[in-house]
Amino acid sequence: MSFQIEDKLMDGLDVVEIKNLQTGEYVNIVPRYGGAINEVVLKKNNDLHPIHKAAKSLDAFNAVSIPLYAGTFLAPFPNRVANGRYEFNGTTYLLDHTDPGLPNALHGFLYKTPFKVSSPDQEAGRLALECSFHGDIGYPFKVFFRNTYQLSENELRIRSYACNESGTKIPFGMGWHPYIATGTPIDKLQLKIPGEKTFEQDTQYIPIGTIKNNPKFREYAAISNDFMNDCYQVNKPGRTSLYDPDKDLEIFIDQQTGPGGYNYCMYFTPPDRDCLAIEPMTAAPDAFNNGHGLITLAEGEAIELAFSLRINER
Numbered sequence: 001m002s003f004q005i006e007d008k009l010m011d012g013l014d015v016v017e018i019k020n021l022q023t024g025e026y027v028n029i030v031p032r033y034g035g036a037i038n039e040v041v042l043k044k045n046n047d048l049h050p051i052h053k054a055a056k057s058l059d060a061f062n063a064v065s066i067p068l069y070a071g072t073f074l075a076p077f078p079n080r081v082a083n084g085r086y087e088f089n090g091t092t093y094l095l096d097h098t099d100p101g102l103p104n105a106l107h108g109f110l111y112k113t114p115f116k117v118s119s120p121d122q123e124a125g126r127l128a129l130e131c132s133f134h135g136d137i138g139y140p141f142k143v144f145f146r147n148t149y150q151l152s153e154n155e156l157r158i159r160s161y162a163c164n165e166s167g168t169k170i171p172f173g174m175g176w177h178p179y180i181a182t183g184t185p186i187d188k189l190q191l192k193i194p195g196e197k198t199f200e201q202d203t204q205y206i207p208i209g210t211i212k213n214n215p216k217f218r219e220y221a222a223i224s225n226d227f228m229n230d231c232y233q234v235n236k237p238g239r240t241s242l243y244d245p246d247k248d249l250e251i252f253i254d255q256q257t258g259p260g261g262y263n264y265c266m267y268f269t270p271p272d273r274d275c276l277a278i279e280p281m282t283a284a285p286d287a288f289n290n291g292h293g294l295i296t297l298a299e300g301e302a303i304e305l306a307f308s309l310r311i312n313e314r
Contacts, residue, residue, distance in 0.1 A: 082286045093138045201231075
């Protein structure tokens with residue numbers, strides 16, 4: 001057996017951990033909060049490196065990880081819905097305003113929804129978490145979700161499956177909210193983005209309809225003191241690269257693109273500037289209103305997409 005999968009209690013925080021017994025690499029996941037990824041520790045050569053912002057206790061998870069949506073699964077819509085209002089199939093729906101200080105709905109409901117562990121495979125280093133979501137305020141639709149986590153050498157891969165069980169067509173989007181953290185302030189890190197078209201936004205971070213060119217990070221460039229809360233259209237092959245020159249550490253975030261794919265990515269620099277959010281998404285902010293990446297799932301229709309975090313061994 002190359003892997004170990006076990007439940008752990010981290011000072012009140014219940015996690016399930018996948019660990020590679022040969023390399024020491026591991027990831028722990030928080031089923032109670034939508035299967036959020038917490039610690040991600042991968043290796044380069046013979047050294048282990050934590051690469052994701054993580055909490056070591058329930059108090060820290062509630063105080064830091066949840067307000068930042070760190071590592072969370074974003075569904076049935078990623079990012080914002082302006083004023084918590086949208087129309088679909090001739091009906092107007094009103095969502096709670098969950099965007100701190102702004103009158104928007106933010107990041108859906110799944111980040112706060114418990115998932116159940118399914119199909120742990122200690123030989124493969126893989127497990128799934130499942131949830132039958134029955135809707136919430138402003139989204140009265142039933143969706144079945146399964147997220148499958150696969151740990152392999154130098155890489156964590158997450159495949160997300162969603163199936164419409166509502167008996168009618170539904171609006172849909174999903175994404176993830178990993179925060180890459182190497183222990184080095186992000187001002188020192190270099191970023192390379194697989195796209196140069198961004199959405200011009202208003203003061204509430206809602207796209208205003210203009211798509212502009214921003215080629216700064218098409219090749220590696222220092223983040224420096226830039227503030228980012230920007231959504232990019234992603235080009236194939238959908239790889240964001242982040243380089244830490246202090247540790248000579250290169251991290252790849254790969255997202256599956258194509259029809260109905262993770263064709264957008266949000267980049268966010270939090271106030272502490274100790275991590276960078278790199279958010280693969282099927283849709284742009286406010287897609288329920290502007291249609292950029294909006295997916296309509298027919299009755300019984302499913303979608304399945306993957307993204308990964310990986311350390312480059314070079």
